[in-house]
Amino acid sequence: MKKTRLAVQLSGLLVLGLLGASATRAESTRRTDGEAEPRAALAAVNEYLAAVEAKSCPRLMVITSWLHSEEACENELGEFARHHARFGKVAKLAKDGRGTGAWLATARLSKDGREREILLRIENRGRGWQIQS
Amino acid sequence: MRKPLSVPLFLCVLGASACAVTPSSDPEEANAPAPTDFPAATNTSPAGTAGTLDATVTRDQISGKFDNAADSVTFTSSSKGNDVYEVTVNVHGMTLDATFSLADKVASFDGFSSANGEDTQIQEEDRAALKTFYQAIQTKAGKEAGKTADMLIRAAGIWAETGSSNQLSQRVMGEEGRGWTLLCDRIGTYVDGTHDDWDYDRWDAKSSYHVLIGDYGGGTTYYWRNNAWSTQAYNHASWPYEYGNCFGRCGDSCGSGHVYSQDCLDHDGCVRNGHSQASFWCDDEFTSCMDDFSFAPNCY
Numbered sequence: 001m002k003k004t005r006l007a008v009q010l011s012g013l014l015v016l017g018l019l020g021a022s023a024t025r026a027e028s029t030r031r032t033d034g035e036a037e038p039r040a041a042l043a044a045v046n047e048y049l050a051a052v053e054a055k056s057c058p059r060l061m062v063i064t065s066w067l068h069s070e071e072a073c074e075n076e077l078g079e080f081a082r083h084h085a086r087f088g089k090v091a092k093l094a095k096d097g098r099g100t101g102a103w104l105a106t107a108r109l110s111k112d113g114r115e116r117e118i119l120l121r122i123e124n125r126g127r128g129w130q131i132q133s
Numbered sequence: 134m135r136k137p138l139s140v141p142l143f144l145c146v147l148g149a150s151a152c153a154v155t156p157s158s159d160p161e162e163a164n165a166p167a168p169t170d171f172p173a174a175t176n177t178s179p180a181g182t183a184g185t186l187d188a189t190v191t192r193d194q195i196s197g198k199f200d201n202a203a204d205s206v207t208f209t210s211s212s213k214g215n216d217v218y219e220v221t222v223n224v225h226g227m228t229l230d231a232t233f234s235l236a237d238k239v240a241s242f243d244g245f246s247s248a249n250g251e252d253t254q255i256q257e258e259d260r261a262a263l264k265t266f267y268q269a270i271q272t273k274a275g276k277e278a279g280k281t282a283d284m285l286i287r288a289a290g291i292w293a294e295t296g297s298s299n300q301l302s303q304r305v306m307g308e309e310g311r312g313w314t315l316l317c318d319r320i321g322t323y324v325d326g327t328h329d330d331w332d333y334d335r336w337d338a339k340s341s342y343h344v345l346i347g348d349y350g351g352g353t354t355y356y357w358r359n360n361a362w363s364t365q366a367y368n369h370a371s372w373p374y375e376y377g378n379c380f381g382r383c384g385d386s387c388g389s390g391h392v393y394s395q396d397c398l399d400h401d402g403c404v405r406n407g408h409s410q411a412s413f414w415c416d417d418e419f420t421s422c423m424d425d426f427s428f429a430p431n432c433y
Contacts, residue, residue, distance in 0.1 A: 008246075098227060099226075104252060118413050119254050119299070
């Protein structure tokens, strides 16, 4: 039988239910850490969107992992201008289900007059939270 | 069988209507390659891959595992009757699944963490593994692949080209004539490709290109620069001439399938003219290719 997303999630819920009771006591001590991470990831993605809007290369070179030079950044901003691309708000933020430590943000992007949703990857690889792709 | 090359090429070079090319008077237009500059046809088979592919094939199903030094990919493709096929591929802890209804020309794609069903994303190392698997399964299946293998190849090809910014959950509907334009009768000739952006409309000189489509150039794309073929890519040049790496084929590089379509040509044009496959600037061209790749018949 094909292992669909729903089947995987249902089997996961069963296991979680069994573990739930024993984990309750430890939950309150972990909550602080658990909330700090998505907050930092969301702050990073919001900074990226704001830096694109402000056309700020100094900020983009800090918040992205792939823009290492002014020239690369200017090219990227030129691409945004050429496609008249603008980001909307972040619609969703979720941890990468593969346990990589990354967060995935779903953001609206208007490009060439059309709107679509794109995935942005936010990860802390020792240089703070950055947009990876 | 490949069409004769010399006559259509000659006509195209002259900008004749047979190629649907309107000669541009733009002074920056690249000089056209002469017929003698026409590249030789190259190997049409997929690039060889290192690794072991074990597959079990029955009448209604193909399943197995591909291993190489870096990656392990498991796969199943099965017929569910009524022209419905289900494909599942597992790589790096991610499950990719697709269901194709060929009769209705409808497909659904999904991708999620194999461990918990949560959302995930195709990354560069996943694309690399999927491309290697895609090449291996094409080599194994060959040109006479059954339908279950064909649908596995098509799904793997789509996932191998999925950009990191693409949502993995997608619905695709296709309709021949409206959904895709096949270029089978244009193989071996120059066909025009284009894209639009805010600076340029479709078919503006700097967002369009003449592309020799077909199994040419091996795994390399060539650009006509200064009266010679070069591997240096253009970035919004005026009607450049380009060919190679099976330009216009649906799927990464060359391979056993031969769906050549306008949307796949336009996507190839996007990722080979200044954008990487991972870039979200070519996402919409990729999305336009998905129905071509899912449902359009092979040219040969």
